[in-house]
Amino acid sequence: MNEKTVNLLLVTLITTVNLLLAFIISGFVIWSVGEDPWFALKTMLYGAFGYDEGIGYTLYYTTNFIFTGLAFAIAFHCRLFNIGAEGQAYIGGLGVGLICLWLEDLPFAVILPTAIAASALFGAVWGAIPGYLQAKRGSHVVITTIMFNFIASVLMVYLLVNILIKPGQMSPETREFGENGWLPQMHELFGWIGIQITPTPLNLSLFWAFISAFFVWRYIWHTRWGFEMRTVGANESAAIYAGINVDRNIIIAMSLAGALAGFVGINEIMGFNHRILLNFQFGYGFTGIAVSLIGRNHPFGILLASLLFGILYQGGAELAFETQTIDRHMVVLIQGLVILFAGALENLFRPQLQALVHSIFKSSSPVTAHG
Amino acid sequence: MWSDLLLILDASLRMAVPMVFAAMGGVFAERSGVIDFGLEGKMLGGAFVAASVAHLTQSAWIGLLGAIAIGIVFSMMHAFASVTKQGNQVVSCVAINIFAMGLTTVLGQAWFQRGGKTPQLPPEARFTAIELPFAEELRDVPILGEIYYELISGHNILVYIAYIMVPVTAWIVFRSRFGLRLRATGENPLAVDTAGISVNRTRYKALVINGILGGMSGAYLSTAQLAFFVKDMSAGKGYLALAAMIFGKWRPFQAMLACLLFAFAEAIQSRLQGVPLPIVGVVPVQLIQSIPYILTVVLLAGFVGKAVAPKAIGEPFIKEHK
Numbered sequence: 011m012n013e014k015t016v017n018l019l020l021v022t023l024i025t026t027v028n029l030l031l032a033f034i035i036s037g038f039v040i041w042s043v044g045e046d047p048w049f050a051l052k053t054m055l056y057g058a059f060g061y062d063e064g065i066g067y068t069l070y071y072t073t074n075f076i077f078t079g080l081a082f083a084i085a086f087h088c089r090l091f092n093i094g095a096e097g098q099a100y101i102g103g104l105g106v107g108l109i110c111l112w113l114e115d116l117p118f119a120v121i122l123p124t125a126i127a128a129s130a131l132f133g134a135v136w137g138a139i140p141g142y143l144q145a146k147r148g149s150h151v152v153i154t155t156i157m158f159n160f161i162a163s164v165l166m167v168y169l170l171v172n173i174l175i176k177p178g179q180m181s182p183e184t185r186e187f188g189e190n191g192w193l194p195q196m197h198e199l200f201g202w203i204g205i206q207i208t209p210t211p212l213n214l215s216l217f218w219a220f221i222s223a224f225f226v227w228r229y230i231w232h233t234r235w236g237f238e239m240r241t242v243g244a245n246e247s248a249a250i251y252a253g254i255n256v257d258r259n260i261i262i263a264m265s266l267a268g269a270l271a272g273f274v275g276i277n278e279i280m281g282f283n284h285r286i287l288l289n290f291q292f293g294y295g296f297t298g299i300a301v302s303l304i305g306r307n308h309p310f311g312i313l314l315a316s317l318l319f320g321i322l323y324q325g326g327a328e329l330a331f332e333t334q335t336i337d338r339h340m341v342v343l344i345q346g347l348v349i350l351f352a353g354a355l356e357n358l359f360r361p362q363l364q365a366l367v368h369s370i371f372k373s374s375s376p377v378t379a380h381g
Numbered sequence: 382m383w384s385d386l387l388l389i390l391d392a393s394l395r396m397a398v399p400m401v402f403a404a405m406g407g408v409f410a411e412r413s414g415v416i417d418f419g420l421e422g423k424m425l426g427g428a429f430v431a432a433s434v435a436h437l438t439q440s441a442w443i444g445l446l447g448a449i450a451i452g453i454v455f456s457m458m459h460a461f462a463s464v465t466k467q468g469n470q471v472v473s474c475v476a477i478n479i480f481a482m483g484l485t486t487v488l489g490q491a492w493f494q495r496g497g498k499t500p501q502l503p504p505e506a507r508f509t510a511i512e513l514p515f516a517e518e519l520r521d522v523p524i525l526g527e528i529y530y531e532l533i534s535g536h537n538i539l540v541y542i543a544y545i546m547v548p549v550t551a552w553i554v555f556r557s558r559f560g561l562r563l564r565a566t567g568e569n570p571l572a573v574d575t576a577g578i579s580v581n582r583t584r585y586k587a588l589v590i591n592g593i594l595g596g597m598s599g600a601y602l603s604t605a606q607l608a609f610f611v612k613d614m615s616a617g618k619g620y621l622a623l624a625a626m627i628f629g630k631w632r633p634f635q636a637m638l639a640c641l642l643f644a645f646a647e648a649i650q651s652r653l654q655g656v657p658l659p660i661v662g663v664v665p666v667q668l669i670q671s672i673p674y675i676l677t678v679v680l681l682a683g684f685v686g687k688a689v690a691p692k693a694i695g696e697p698f699i700k701e702h703k
Contacts, residue, residue, distance in 0.1 A: 039484070043491035091471050149681035152418060152471055153627075156620050157681075160674040168667035296479060303472070334494065339486035339612075346480025354462040354473035 020367045025304060025311075025352065027359050029318075032347035039343060043335050050329055050336065057328020058321040064328070066196065066210025072320030073212070073277045074099075074291075076219035078298025079305060079312040080226050081271035085137075085151075086307045087230055088263035089243035094140060094155025095271040096295030097162030098133040102272020104166065105132030106279040107174075107184060107286035110191030118190045125191070125280055126218070126273070133272020134265040136162065141264025145257035151264070159295070170288060183287035193281040213281030215273070219316075222270060223309040229266075239263050271295065293342070297323075300345040303353040319345075387531045389648050395536065395606065397637075397644035398543045399424060399598040399615070403622035404629070404636040405550045406594030410456070412554060412631055413587035414567035414580075414693045418474035419459055420595055421619025422481035426451040427599020429485040432499040432610035433492065435506045435603075444506070445539075445600045452596025453589055455481065460588040464581050467697035478619075486612050497612035499603070508537035508605040539601045546594070550633040563587055567691030570698040580698040598622070617674070624677035631691065639680075646672040 037047035058068045078095040085092035092098075105128035113121050140154035167182065176185035195213040200206070230236040241249040242259045249256055278290045301319050305311030319341075326341040351358070403420040410417035427448035435444030455477050462473040489497040513534035519526040554560040562583055565573045570580045598618075603610040621643050629636030650669045 039487065043488065091475070093475065143678070143682050147682045149678070149683065152475075153620060153624060154678055154681055156617070157624075157674045157677050160617055161671050161678075164667045164671040164674070168665055171667075172665065299475060300479075335491040337487050337490035337497065339483050339490070339497075341483070343480060343483025343487050346476050346478070346483050349472060349479060350458070350462065350476035354468035354470075354476055355466055356468070358466060 016367060016371050020364060021306060023363050023367065024356065024360055025306065027363065028351040028356060029304065029348065031351045031358075032344060035347055036340070036344045040336065040340070045333055045336055050333075053329045053332050054322070054325025057325040057331075061208075063208040063210055064324055066208065066212040067327075068317075068320040068324040069196075069216060070210060070212040070277070070282070070320075071294075071323040072316045073216045073219045074274050074294040075297055075301045075316035075319050076223060076312060077273045077277070078271050078294050079301035079316055080222060080298075080309065081137075081267040081295075082298050082302035083305070083307040083309070083312060084226055084230065084239075084270060085263050085267040086302065087236075087243050088239045088260060089246075090141070090144065090260065090263055090267075091152045092137065092155055092264065092267045092271075093152050093299065094137060094158050094268070094295070095298045096291060096293075097155070097159035098136045098268040098271035099274035099291040099295055100159075100162045100166055100289075101136040102129040102133030102268070103275030103279045103290060104169070104286060105129050105272065106275035107187070110187040110280060110284075111184060111286075114188035114191055116190065118192075121191050122193070122280075126276060129272040129275040130269035131272075133268040133270070133275075135268065137264040137266075137268020137271070138261055141261040144264070145260040163289075166288065170286065174286060181287075184285045186285045191280060192284055193276065195281065211282040213277065215277040215281045218273065218276060220313070222273060223313055226270070227309040235259075235262070271298070296342075297345055300348045300352070303349055303356075384527070384531075385652070387527060389645070389652060391531050391535075392648040393641055393644040394532065395540060395644075396647050397640040398540050398601050398606075399618050400622040400625055400640040400643060401543045401547065401637050402594050402598030402601065403619055404626045404640055405546050405633060406452075406591040406598070407623055407626040408550060408554065408631055408633055408636060409563070409587045409594070410591040411626065411694055412567045412691055413563050413584045414570060414691055414696070414698070415460070415463055415584050415588060416470040416474065416695045417456075417459070417591060418471060418620070418623060419455065419477045420598070420622050421615055421617070422474075422478035423452045423455050423592065423595025424599040424602065424615040424619045424622075425478075425485050425613070426455055426481045427596035428603040428614050429489060429499070429599070429610045430596075431600035432502065432603035433488075435502055436500050439503070439506045441502075441506050441508050441604045444604050445597065448596040448600035449593050450596065452594070452599070453592035456588040456592030456595065457585075460585050463697065464584045464588075467699065470695055470697075482613065485610070489610065489612065499610040502604060502608040506604070507608055508539050508601075510535050510537055511541075537605045539597070539605045542597070543601070544637070547633050547637045554633065559586075564691070566698075567693055570693050574698070574700065584698075621673055621677060624680055627690075628680040630689070643673045643676065646676065 040047045040050050057064050059065055081095045082092050106125045109125045109128045110121060136158060140151050140158055143149040143154050144151040170182035174184045175182055193213045193215060197207050197209045238254045239259050241254055242256050246256055274291055274294055279286060283290055297319055301315040302312055305315035322341050322344060326338055329336055330338045403424055407417050407420055430451040431444040431448035434447035435441050459473050459477055462468040463470040486497045489499060493499055516530045516534035520530040554563060562573060562578055566580050566583045574580050602614050625639035625643060626636045628639040653664060653669055
């Protein structure tokens with residue numbers, strides 16, 4: 011076994027241990043409120059996979075997490091903590107909705123690419139401003155992006171209550187736009203080939219999520235711009251010495267992150283709600299942070315981690331349905347623990363696990379300080 | 382007009398309290414070199430525990446103790462991850478904030494089954510308004526008497542404690558031996574280590590104080606300002622406190638002023654709703670609501686003076702350095 015594979019194994023092992031820790035502590039919390047953790051686990055797994063509607067919802071959540079996870083990851087490679095995926099997703103969705111409302115008489119083939127572009131553009135702007143402030147004014151991107159989440163929330167309330175609201179109705183949302191702007195849902199697709207499955211929000215944007223993950227992977231590790239970004243993230247002075255424009259890379263990283271988060275709008279607005287409404291993106295942005303950290307900020311890891319969190323979300327909904335005491339927010343608690351163990355405490359058991367792995371594979375290379 | 386202004390200032394003083402507590406806690410942590418974005422989590426946790434414990438024991442003071450305890454728990458988690466294990470401090474804070482969001486809601490639902498809200502506290506279990514001596518009698522004295530009656534008297538004890546904490550913090554940080562070491566740990570930990578003082582232990586002590594103050598800020602929300610805890614009660618105040626601290630250049634008194642500024646914006650919000658202002662006309666309520674957040678961004682962008690953080694902030698101290 012060569013060193014690279016051993017390292018990969020080690021990283022997977024560390025991540026699994028971190029996850030297990032988070033789950034064990036969550037199980038303890040479940041136990042402390044009087045519920046059986048094993049029952050909770052079984053219920054969650056059943057909810058996520060046990061029936062076709064559950065699978066549909068699981069994958070629908072997974073789609074969103076892929077987008078927001080990528081959004082966190084791409085900024086992370088430039089050493090920026092993008093906590094603003096919530097707001098970026100929200101504003102991206104605004105862009106999608108506006109295009110679908112405005113162009114609703116045009117064919118789907120015209121609306122789709124325009125909407126994708128709009129979601130990217132709107133999200134990118136919402137990410138670029140904090141990026142600019144970090145680059146040029148030194149304002150810490152964590153606080154500015156959190157502030158922009160709040161500002162987005164307030165802005166959308168204003169728009170939906172005062173400007174975009176469907177005339178004559180009370181609830182703050184736009185009218186439903188025409189079917190040319192509707193992204194086909196999976197149960198429709200399956201219906202066309204004769205298979206009947208229960209309708210769920212799961213739609214074609216899942217494929218766009220896979221495509222985006224592929225492009226992010228190519229961009230970060232196989233292009234010059236990705237290389238520049240990673241250099242800025244790894245060692246800013248080295249980047250300056252190499253002639254890389256640090257400011258520009260920071261702004262680009264945040265813009266791309268915003269664009270990726272904006273794609274949540276494709277799933278939510280074009281694929282599910284077919285109108286703009288309040289808080290359609292709620293929680294997905296923060297989950298993206300946990301997803302990315304568990305996925306080691308790598309698109310492949312993010313795909314797996316998104317699936318995991320999709321399971322947690324859908325399973326959590328099932329669990330909340332089954333038990334009186336446990337609330338949906340159990341998932342938020344688990345997320346927090348995951349971020350803690352996979353993010354801040356990621357090297358908690360590294361020495362022990364490293365020794366274990368190396369003793370098994372009797373690798374001749376010395377035990378290094380990082381993987 | 383004058384009485385309106387007084388009422389608004391009165392409200393601002395009260396609304397600023399959680400931020401003042403949190404900002405003071407932030408000063409201790411960050412001055413020692415540990416990033417603390419986790420004020421929001423401590424506020425939320427403190428609010429929940431205070432309300433729950435106060436409900437259980439029917440005593441606001443024991444609730445306060447509970448809030449302080451959870452504040453310390455959270456800051457110790459942060460300390461363990463950041464100082465001992467030298468993990469990423471920003472991530473640790475984000476983790477604790479999200480964990481607090483989840484934990485408070487889950488436990489709230491599990492224990493009280495009201496969708497995350499705790500039961501209403503009776504007046505005995507809350508911090509209620511205190512009339513300072515002669516307030517009623519002095520009320521008729523023009524200007525000064527009204528200020529005394531409205532602004533200074535009639536708050537609950539946590540308000541007074543909060544504002545007393547400002548000079549106390551300033552004294553500890555700038556005039557005590559502990560404070561000198563604290564600041565040195567944030568500026569040049571290597572020098573502190575060379576002098577024979579444990580950098581990590583100083584940071585732990587700073588974080589304990591940070592936890593106490595963070596918990597108190599939460600206790601104010603649920604046992605003084607209101608009589609219960611609701612989901613996501615802190616609504617970003619922890620981050621505003623952080624911004625106030627940065628705006629105040631990590632100095633207690635200036636941070637307090639920034640908190641008051643934010644609170645003032647919040648206080649006039651309900652007043653300005655639907656009221657036409659000269660030139661601009663009626664300002665949308667959402668714009669007013671977003672003033673604290675936009676102000677934070679403007680502050681951070683350095684448009685109101687440059688804020689320089691403690692030099693060694695965010696970097697774990699490794700003893701075998703070079």
